[in-house]
Amino acid sequence: MTVGVWILGDQLWENQAALNRIDDKSSLPIILIECWQHVQQRRYHQQKLVLIWSAMRHFAKELRGGGWQVTYTKSEDFEAPLKAWIQVHNITEVRVMAPNDRPFLQIVHNLRLPCKTTLIPNNQFLWTETEFKDWASSRKRLLMEDFYRASRQRFQVLMDSSNKPIGGKWNFDKENRQPPKGKLDTPKPLWFEPDTITQEVIAQVKSLSFPTYGKIEPFRWAVTREQAMQVLDNFIAQCLPAFGPYQDAMVTGEETMWHSLLSPYLNIGLLHPLEVIQAAETAYLEKNLNLNGVEGFIRQILGWREYIRGMYFYVDADYFEKNWFNHTQPLPEFFWDASKTDMNCLRQVLTQVEGSAYAHHIQRLMILSNFGLIAGISPQELEKWFHSAFVDAYDWVMQTNVLGMGLFADGGVLASKPYAASANYINKMSDYCGGCKFDRTVRSGENACPFNFFYWDFLARHRDKLQSIGRMSFILLNLDKMPPAELATIRQKAAEWHLGSQ
Incomplete structure (x- = not known):
């Protein structure tokens, strides 16, 4: 044998x-x-x-x-x-x-x-499929926060001697949502020059006869475990100490901020999640780092990443065709060519993706997915684009992330409410609005920001469904206060945008 x-x-x-x-x-x-x-x-x-x-x-x-x-x-x-x-x-x-x-x-x-x-059986994750199913099958709700707490307890991460969370709270997310203010002293990411093997691959990819996406150079990603470990060490030393407050911030010209850039390496096996988590926890204990940043980072790996993968195999196969809002608009051409949009926030993020195959989680959720959600783009079309465009994208990553978290296509299996937002959020958490031809303060005029009129059109289109979601009640009250004539103008503008984009 x-x-x-x-x-x-x-x-x-x-x-x-x-x-x-x-x-x-x-x-x-x-x-x-x-x-x-x-x-x-x-x-x-x-x-x-x-x-x-x-x-x-x-x-x-x-x-x-x-x-x-x-x-x-x-x-x-x-x-x-x-x-x-x-x-x-x-x-x-x-x-x-x-x-x-x-x-x-x-x-x-x-x-x-x-x-x-x-x-x-796969050992690249901390929870096996069977272990996740055992956890999920006994619960009435499958929220990530519950899973994250169970993971902290199971693996004894950031727990005190009484089996309670260090710092007295499980989640310090409120401290990690500061908008960018003034000049940020961001660390430089660790990139690598292509060696002979990588140069040969670059030449091969350039010669492919079938369609691809994005720019191939400069290629700067790590391609070995040794290099991936260097990226991890650099993140722990240079980025993690200030990682917390500006996790959600978006700044022109700042593609990586304090983000770890570890997901591509975790997703192909060059790094294992447990060694990443332990490195962050050790740094917290030995260097007295701010707990909010360390907890926020560990939650991304131990909580969200493991949860998304567990849910991917837990849900039925028809999950991946779900379309709770029945959105059917085609994917706009500018997703493949950033120069074809005048919306500065989308152009900035999509240009970044074209150049590096990367954008951080808030750019993905609150710019790209948010636009897809409120503009009514087909969830399956947008998920296919995400899978094509990102360096860390795989079926298990994008299906549940994009369909569930980003587009609420599952009707609330993963998220407790749709992540829909107008230009107000984008202006608060970025500097993109300052360089845009559209007016972030206008929702129905000639230069109205598409994020504004699509946002209110989205709420009006789906009011009946949204009112069943408790966290949407306050927002829907604001919709009801809008003058009917203005709402009609907003909805007409949204319809005209779609007609003009096809």
């Missing part, structure tokens, strides 16, 4: 479950496959392709250096190289760590291989 291990492109970790059960490295055949057919399913950002393929090639090199027997191949599909590899090594069982995404799990199930295929 000969066992072989197939390593997927987002499982680049030497301690991953399919590898760490093997004692004799030299006798274990390993294969990694660059599949061109697979990456043609979406118009992926070129930097996403470079990151994955370069990280895969570097990981294969590291494995060979560690004594592993590695086959690295490029192919139109997965099945042909797997069959050839199985034949060469007389493999009787192919082991693969369970994929993080449902579609890839189906790909594995559909393979017609001449030997046994075994899925090894």
